[in-house]
Amino acid sequence: MRGLATLQASCVAAMVLAYVIAAATAQTPEPSTLPPVSDDLSGGATPERFLFFSGFDIWHFGYSGYAGGQWAPGGLNNDGFVMSVFMSDGVERYDGKAAHYRTAIFRAAIMPGWRFKRGNLEVKLFAGADFERDDFSPVVLPARPYASQFGARAAFDLWWEPTPTTMVSSSASITTIAGGYAARAAAGWRAFDACWIGPEISMSSDRFSTQYRIGAHLTGLKASSLEWSLAAGYVQDSFRRDGAYVRIGVLTRR
Numbered sequence: 001m002r003g004l005a006t007l008q009a010s011c012v013a014a015m016v017l018a019y020v021i022a023a024a025t026a027q028t029p030e031p032s033t034l035p036p037v038s039d040d041l042s043g044g045a046t047p048e049r050f051l052f053f054s055g056f057d058i059w060h061f062g063y064s065g066y067a068g069g070q071w072a073p074g075g076l077n078n079d080g081f082v083m084s085v086f087m088s089d090g091v092e093r094y095d096g097k098a099a100h101y102r103t104a105i106f107r108a109a110i111m112p113g114w115r116f117k118r119g120n121l122e123v124k125l126f127a128g129a130d131f132e133r134d135d136f137s138p139v140v141l142p143a144r145p146y147a148s149q150f151g152a153r154a155a156f157d158l159w160w161e162p163t164p165t166t167m168v169s170s171s172a173s174i175t176t177i178a179g180g181y182a183a184r185a186a187a188g189w190r191a192f193d194a195c196w197i198g199p200e201i202s203m204s205s206d207r208f209s210t211q212y213r214i215g216a217h218l219t220g221l222k223a224s225s226l227e228w229s230l231a232a233g234y235v236q237d238s239f240r241r242d243g244a245y246v247r248i249g250v251l252t253r254r
Helices: 002-025
Strands: 050-059 062-071 080-095 100-118 121-137 146-163 166-175 181-191 195-205 210-223 226-237 242-253
Touching: 080 121, 100 146, 181 210
Parallel strands: none
Antiparallel strands: 050 062, 050 242, 062 080, 080 100, 100 121, 121 146, 146 166, 166 181, 181 195, 195 210, 210 226, 226 242
16 A cells, blocks of 8 residues: 555656656747736737646644646636646655554645636635545555545635735635645735745645644745745644644646
């Protein structure tokens, strides 16, 4: 079971990394610098319709990889329909007094949605189908080594630049599977006209535990057609485990 979960995470990461690299090296007009991008198109350029992203998250008791994409047939910078696809694969360990447990959680969601932009405020709303597979080692309740479940998920993303040098970002999602949810809020200041830097807080919950995080982020660091994000800070969960976390992400628009 340990090998299966590791293989799943490796396949997800390798597949998305290859796709991002292929998209980044394609001969297409260079995307905008930072989210949210300008609505103005010059010279008859084709609007960007695809956003691909991937990354990983690690802390002392677990790690996970994630990947996904968004398709906006009318253009990423225009109000209208957006299709979002997301998947993640993660592993956590629980060291008890009598036994050691390990869980591997694979998640996937496909959610149609809508983008709204008013001035420097951008909001995306999504709702759709959700899937989760949990692998247990050793076997715990329920009395089988895995559990798969379908459900529904709703989510939103918000990006706001109240001034040319400040930003506010937030996101949240909730699923019918085990009452799971996740939420994050961040603020930032423009640094060297190259990226946003500031604090972040987040919390998440699933059938196993609840996590609370506080840290700092660097968002929108551009290298060629890729935009990188970094975050690090302190995490504590409902088992009173704590430590440092690190998260690295990358995205590209085509």
